[in-house]
Amino acid sequence: MRLPKFEYFEAETLQEAVSLLSKHKGKARGLAGGTDLLPKIKRRVTEAQVLVNLQGITGLRSISEEGGVLKIGALTTLGEMEESPLLKGNLSALAEAALAVGTVQLRNMATLGGNLCQDTRCLYYDHSHLFGQPVWEKCFKRGGEVCHLIKKGKKCFAVYSGDVAPVLLALGARVRVIGSAGERLLDLSEIYSGRGEQAYTLSPEELIAEIHVPKLSPSSYGAYVKYRERGSIDFPIVGAAAYFTVDKDLIKNASIWLTSVGSAPVEAVKAEAVLRGAKISADLIEEAARQAHQEIAPFPNHGYSVWYLKEMVNVFVKRACIKVWEDAKGGQA
Ligand SMILES: Cc1cc2nc3c(=O)[nH]c(=O)nc-3n(C[C@H](O)[C@H](O)[C@H](O)COP(=O)(O)OP(=O)(O)OC[C@H]3O[C@@H](n4cnc5c(N)ncnc54)[C@H](O)[C@@H]3O)c2cc1C
Ligand code: SF4
Structure with missing residues (x-):
């Protein structure tokens, strides 16, 4: 092709x-x-x-720390993130998310900026449009009036599948954006529109220059876990990032974000509410995962049913929280 x-x-x-x-x-x-x-x-x-x-x-391909704020240039490759000495300890979830993307060849080329701004994906849409057109009536993503995935759908249900964004969102990251009107500092969540057909709020001439991760408390711990078909290459079917700030076994703050369940990364706010201010335990984590299962409504854009994807949300939120808990126990021992 x-x-x-x-x-x-x-x-x-x-x-x-x-x-x-x-x-x-x-x-x-x-x-x-x-x-x-x-x-x-x-x-x-x-x-x-x-x-x-x-x-x-030049100047957009580095990872540095200034006054406790971690700054990652948008052209930094995911391979460089995997290996950065600054993405260790309680920031290692970021390196793990970068490592979870595609293959080593992809990660050597793929940049963080491109990962955050990758197009939303759809089973029906992401095929060659060289053949078979106009077999498919133009759908919302091509300016049409139908959706082939959700037959009576009134919008596009293409999914955002980036692996790194959920971790950055759980960390409260901001992005420095440059456009013809100047420079803006936005919460990362603000760049996502939630609309499958036009997934970003940035204007066509705006570019992300840098990603800022605020200073992290030494008692914060995080994890990213990913469910995919082939461990060697695939996009996430569900990806879950979790960050807790703890005081011994008390969760002072919790942040949980998911990828590949909607047209933008999605925050599991009810699951977070279960965890915040509570004593960590296996039962508590079960309850938080149950809440995530109830509150998240995944788009069935992977060939899996909504029922199955919701089950996977439950499983992977639980796994992410258990990983954080184990790290927190290790870190405080
Ligand atoms: C086989 C295969 C497997 C993949 N698996 C995964 C996976 O498991 N997980 C995953 O997350 N991704 C996956 N990807 C998607 C892709 O490789 C990654 O998202 C990658 O990080 C994209 O980065 P890039 O630099 O190549 O972006 P590009 O392809 O260069 O750009 C992607 C989009 O971002 C825009 N863009 C790039 N930089 C900026 C910037 N600084 N500011 C604003 N917009 C910008 C571009 O204009 C474009 O619209 C896969 C891709 C392939 C082909
Ligand atoms: S989900 Fe979006 S891209 Fe897929 S068929 Fe529906 S409108 Fe088109």
Whole structure:
């Protein structure tokens, strides 16, 4: 499958990238590792007449700590995250999430910015659009009026499947975004629209420059667990991230985020409420996982039923919490 013709630019600065994206608004895309974008363009799932390569921009490929805030440049690869000495100890869940993405070849190219902004996925939509068109009537994601997945659906149910976002969200991360109107610092959750057909709130010329993770209490512990079909390569069917701040066996704060259950990462707020302020125990974790099972309504976009996906939410929230508990016990011993 060949790439269609496109105009190609190599930006040397963020400002240059932003002005190129702005000049070709609606037709241009920023290209980072290309592991999500290029296969989609090849399959004609995504259209781009102009590609602006971001890889030449200096200063966006590092992991550093300033005043307790961890700063990760958007062009940092997932492979670099896996190996960073700064993503150890109670930040190792971030490295684990990076390691859970695809294969080693993908992680050597794939960037954090691209991972956070990857397109939402759909069983019906993510096939070559070179053949079979117009067998499928255009669905919401292509500007049509139907959804093939949920027959009477009034919106797109494509799922966001990034592995790293749930961990960053559980950590309360913020993103520094650069656009033609200047710079903004947003909560990471604000970049997700929750709409499968247009998953991001950023305007077409805006780029993420940096991800900021606020200072973490030494008594915070986290985990990321992922359920997938093939351990060697697959996107998550369900991914669960959990972070607890503890005082001995008391949970002072809890944050639980899931991926691959909706068009944006989803917070399990009722499960968090069960955990917050309570004494940690196996029964408590069971109850939190039960709450997550009740509150999360996964989109059946993996070929699995909603019933089964809800069961997996229960299992993987439980696993994430148990992992955090074990780490907390080890850390306080
Ligand atoms: C076989 C296969 C398996 C995969 N498995 C997984 C998996 O298990 N888990 C997972 O999470 N992902 C998976 N992916 C998807 C993809 O590899 C990752 O999401 C990767 O991190 C994307 O990063 P990239 O740098 O290659 O992004 P690109 O493909 O370059 O870009 C992706 C999108 O993000 C936008 N973008 C890139 N950088 C920025 C920025 N700084 N600011 C704003 N927008 C930006 C681009 O314009 C584009 O729309 C898989 C892909 C393949 C092909
Ligand atoms: S879920 Fe979205 S992409 Fe998939 S068929 Fe429905 S509208 Fe199209």
